[in-house]
Amino acid sequence: MTDRRRINGPSGGTRPPVFASSIKSTTTATERPQRQRQPNELRKIFLKTGLIPSASGSSYLEFEHSASLSAARALPKSLIPPSSSLKLACTVHGPKPLPRSATFSPNLVLTTHVKYAPFAARKRKGHIRDASERDLGVHLETALRGVIVAERWPKSGLDITITILEAEDDRWWGDAPDSHDAAWGMMNVLAGCITAASAAIADARIDCLDLVAGGVAAVVVDESVDGGEPSTPRLMLDTDPAEHRSLLSACVVAYMPARDEITELWLKGDNSKASVGTDDKSLSYETLIDGAVDAARGAHSVLAEAVRESAERLAGLETGYST
Amino acid sequence: MTAQRQASSASQIPHLSPAELSYLYTSLSLPGTPIRPDGRSPTQFRPLSAETDILPGTNGSARVGFADGTQAIVGVKAEVERTVLGVQALSQAEQQEYAEGNEGADGGAGAKQGSTSGQGSWVQMCIEIPGFRDDDALPVFLSEMMREPLVESVSGGEKDGDGDEGGMVGGLKGRLVINRRWHWRLYIDVLLLSQPLSYPLPLLSLTTHLALLATKLPKLKSKGEEDPFFDDDWNAAEYLYPRVRTTRASIPGSIHKVRPPVTLLVISVAENIVFDPSREEIAVADTVLAISITYDTGSNCLKLLSIRTVDPPSRLTQPSVPNSENVATLGSTAAAEASAIINPSTGEEEVSGVWRPRRGGVKRATIARMVKMVLEKGGVGEEVLDGLEGVEVG
Numbered sequence: 001m002t003d004r005r006r007i008n009g010p011s012g013g014t015r016p017p018v019f020a021s022s023i024k025s026t027t028t029a030t031e032r033p034q035r036q037r038q039p040n041e042l043r044k045i046f047l048k049t050g051l052i053p054s055a056s057g058s059s060y061l062e063f064e065h066s067a068s069l070s071a072a073r074a075l076p077k078s079l080i081p082p083s084s085s086l087k088l089a090c091t092v093h094g095p096k097p098l099p100r101s102a103t104f105s106p107n108l109v110l111t112t113h114v115k116y117a118p119f120a121a122r123k124r125k126g127h128i129r130d131a132s133e134r135d136l137g138v139h140l141e142t143a144l145r146g147v148i149v150a151e152r153w154p155k156s157g158l159d160i161t162i163t164i165l166e167a168e169d170d171r172w173w174g175d176a177p178d179s180h181d182a183a184w185g186m187m188n189v190l191a192g193c194i195t196a197a198s199a200a201i202a203d204a205r206i207d208c209l210d211l212v213a214g215g216v217a218a219v220v221v222d223e224s225v226d227g228g229e230p231s232t233p234r235l236m237l238d239t240d241p242a243e244h245r246s247l248l249s250a251c252v253v254a255y256m257p258a259r260d261e262i263t264e265l266w267l268k269g270d271n272s273k274a275s276v277g278t279d280d281k282s283l284s285y286e287t288l289i290d291g292a293v294d295a296a297r298g299a300h301s302v303l304a305e306a307v308r309e310s311a312e313r314l315a316g317l318e319t320g321y322s323t
Numbered sequence: 324m325t326a327q328r329q330a331s332s333a334s335q336i337p338h339l340s341p342a343e344l345s346y347l348y349t350s351l352s353l354p355g356t357p358i359r360p361d362g363r364s365p366t367q368f369r370p371l372s373a374e375t376d377i378l379p380g381t382n383g384s385a386r387v388g389f390a391d392g393t394q395a396i397v398g399v400k401a402e403v404e405r406t407v408l409g410v411q412a413l414s415q416a417e418q419q420e421y422a423e424g425n426e427g428a429d430g431g432a433g434a435k436q437g438s439t440s441g442q443g444s445w446v447q448m449c450i451e452i453p454g455f456r457d458d459d460a461l462p463v464f465l466s467e468m469m470r471e472p473l474v475e476s477v478s479g480g481e482k483d484g485d486g487d488e489g490g491m492v493g494g495l496k497g498r499l500v501i502n503r504r505w506h507w508r509l510y511i512d513v514l515l516l517s518q519p520l521s522y523p524l525p526l527l528s529l530t531t532h533l534a535l536l537a538t539k540l541p542k543l544k545s546k547g548e549e550d551p552f553f554d555d556d557w558n559a560a561e562y563l564y565p566r567v568r569t570t571r572a573s574i575p576g577s578i579h580k581v582r583p584p585v586t587l588l589v590i591s592v593a594e595n596i597v598f599d600p601s602r603e604e605i606a607v608a609d610t611v612l613a614i615s616i617t618y619d620t621g622s623n624c625l626k627l628l629s630i631r632t633v634d635p636p637s638r639l640t641q642p643s644v645p646n647s648e649n650v651a652t653l654g655s656t657a658a659a660e661a662s663a664i665i666n667p668s669t670g671e672e673e674v675s676g677v678w679r680p681r682r683g684g685v686k687r688a689t690i691a692r693m694v695k696m697v698l699e700k701g702g703v704g705e706e707v708l709d710g711l712e713g714v715e716v717g
Contacts, residue, residue, distance in 0.1 A: 106641035134463045142634040146684045151642055182443055182475060209683050254684070261684035265612075268471050268629040285627050286691055293687070 033068035057092035057204025107150035143254035146263030215296030218250035255296035341643030352593030383538025441496030443474035472615035472628035
C-alpha cells in the first residue's frame with residue numbers, strides 16, 4: 001500500500017559524491033568496524049522510565065555506541081557513520097476502557113505498535129507500517145502477553161507504542177546486499193523493544209509475573225586478523241551485525257529470570273555446519289538459545305535498576321502529596 | 324473486530340466453554356498418553372490429499388486438502404529480472420575496478436564475488452486468507468515465518484563426494500542467479516480456500532513445499548554473461564530443486580537431493596508434546612512453536628532452520644471459577660469436594676476440572692524436547708518429509 005496523503009521523499013537513498021580517485025582500495029577494506037568487546041560482553045544500555053508525562057508509562061532505551069562510531073565522531077573521515085546503535089522510545093497507554101463498539105473481553109486486550117521513524121535506518125522508512133514492522137509488533141505482543149496478568153483487567157485495553165529513533169544495521173553499509181542479507185538488525189531491535197516495553201509496563205504499574213528482558217546471541221564467522229581465511233564460527237552475545245562479515249544464525253529470546261521461562265523465541269539461520277559449544281552439531285541451537293538467555297540476564301539487571309528508579313520516583317511523588 | 328484483532332497472531336479461537344477447555348486440557352495432559360479429540364496419536368498427522376501441477380499458468384503449483392475441509396492452493400511463478408546492485412555496492416565495485424586499474428592487476432577475483440550468491444528479496448511470498456486483510460498481522464506473520472527458512476537455507480552442495488550433481492550451491496538464493504546481471508524472481512502465492520478452521524501454518528507450509536518441488540524453470544541456452552535466452556521446449560525445463568535418481572526402492576522415480584524446508588506446528592500441553600494440532604487442541608496449548616526443518620544434503624540428517632513462538636490463544640480465554648469461590652454454589656456439598664492441588668509442571672495452584680489459562684512462558688528443557696522430537700532420526704520430521712516425497716510430482 002502506498003502512502004498517498006503526504007509528499008514523500010525518494011524511496012531510494014542518496015549518497016554524497018565521492019571522487020573515486022580519492023579512495024584507495026586499502027582504506028575501504030579496513031573501514032569495517034571491528035568488535036572491541038569480548039564475545040560474552042554486552043553493550044552498555046541506557047534505560048530511563050517516565051520521560052513522557054502524558055502516557056501512563058514510558059521508557060527510553062539506548063545502546064552504547066560502538067568503538068568505531070565514537071572514533072569516527074571524534075575524527076571524521078567520511079560523512080557516512082560506520083555503524084549505528086539502537087535508540088527507541090516506548091509509551092504505554094492504559095489500562096483504559098475498551099471502546100463501546102468492542103466485543104466483551106474477559107482479559108486485558110494488548111495492542112502493540114512498532115514503528116520506525118522515517119530517519120531511523122539508512123534507507124528511509126515510509127509513514128505506513130511495512131511488513132517487517134508488523135512482524136516485529138506480533139513478536140513483541142507474544143513476548144508481553146505471557147508476562148502480563150491479563151485477567152485482572154477485564155474489558156480494558158492496553159496500547160503499547162514503540163518508536164524506533166535509530167535502528168541497528170542489517171549489515172555493514174559497504175557490503176553488497178547479498179552477502180548476508182537477512183534482517184539481522186531486526187533481531188537486535190526486537191530485543192531492545194522487549195526490554196523497553198517491559199520497563200514501560202512496570203512504569204505504568206501493570207501487574208506482571210516478572211520483568212521480561214530481551215537478549216540476542218549469534219553465531220558469527222569473522223575474517224581473521226590478516227584478512228585471509230574466515231575463522232571458525234563462534235558464539236557472540238549482543239552482536240552488532242555491522243561488525244561481522246557474516247552471521248550464520250541468530251536468536252532472540254524474551255526471558256523471565258525469576259521463573260527461568262522464555263515467552264518469545266525467534267531463532268533463524270542455518271548453523272548445522274558449525275558446532276558451537278558442543279561436539280554434537282545437532283545441538284548447537286541449544287548453545288545459541290542459552291547464549292541469548294545469558295544476554296537477556298544482562299539486560300535484566302539494567303531493567304531492574306530502571307524500574308527501581310521508577311518506583312522511587314513514585315514514592316517521592318506520594319510523600320510530596322501527603323505533606 | 325476486536326475479537327479478530329486479538330486473534331490475529333493465533334487462529335480464530337473456537338467458542339468453547341471453560342468446562343470444555345478444562346476437559347480438553349485434562350485429556351491432552353494425561354501423562355504419557357494424551358487422548359486427542361480425534362483419536363490420533365501425539366505424533367500422527369491428519370490425513371490429507373495432495374496433488375501437484377494443477378495450475379497450467381504457473382511454473383509449479385500444488386493443492387493440499389485436509390480431511391476437515393481446509394484446502395490451500397499455491398502457485399509459483401518465476402520472472403527473469405535484471406539484477407540491480409545497490410548504489411553502494413555498485414560504486415564499491417566501480418571503485419574497486421578503478422583501484423585495480425590504477426594499481427595494476429592484483430586479483431580480479433574480488434570484483435566477481437558479489438554475484439555468486441543471491442538475495443533473499445528475490446523470493447516474494449503473499450498469503451491470502453479469507454476474512455483477513457492482506458496487511459493484518461496473521462498473513463504478514465505467516466508469510467515471514469515461511470519465507471524466512473526458505474531463503475535462509477544455504478545448505479548447499481558444497482562440492483562433496485558425488486560432485487555437483489543435484490546440489491544447489493547457496494541454497495534457493497543461489498539457484499535463482501542466472502549470471503551477474505540477471506536473476507530469477509520467484510513469486511509464491513498462497514491461497515487458503517476455506518475458512519481458517521485451525522491454525523493454517525502446517526497446511527500452507529506443506530502446500531508450498533509441494534509447489535516448490537513441482538516448480539520448473541525453462542532450460543537456459545545462453546552461456547555465461549550473455550543476456551539469458553531459454554529453450555522454448557517445456558519438456559526440457561529443469562526443476563527448481565534438482566533431482567537425482569533414487570537409490571531407495573520404496574520411492575519410485577527420482578528424488579530431490581535438496582528440498583525446500585517444511586514448517587511444523589508443535590504444541591506442548593503440560594508434559595506432553597503434540598504434533599499437527601487441530602483448532603481445539605491449540606485452544607488449550609501451553610506453548611505453540613513453529614519449527615522449520617529440512618534435510619542437510621551432506622549428512623542426510625535433518626537440520627533446524629528456524630524456530631518461532633506463536634502466541635497461544637489459551638491466554639485469551641475466560642478462566643472459570645472454582646465452586647469454593649463461586650457465590651452461586653457456596654455452601655453446597657460440591658464445593659467441599661474440590662480440593663486445590665499444585666500442578667507439577669506449572670507450579671500453580673489448580674483445582675481439577677477448573678480451567679485456568681497458563682501464564683508465563685516455556686522452559687528451555689521443553690523447547691529442547693520439542694526440537695529433538697522433530698529432528699531425531701526416525702522422528703516426526705523425517706516421517707513428514709518422506710511422506711511428502713511420496714507425492715508424485717510432475
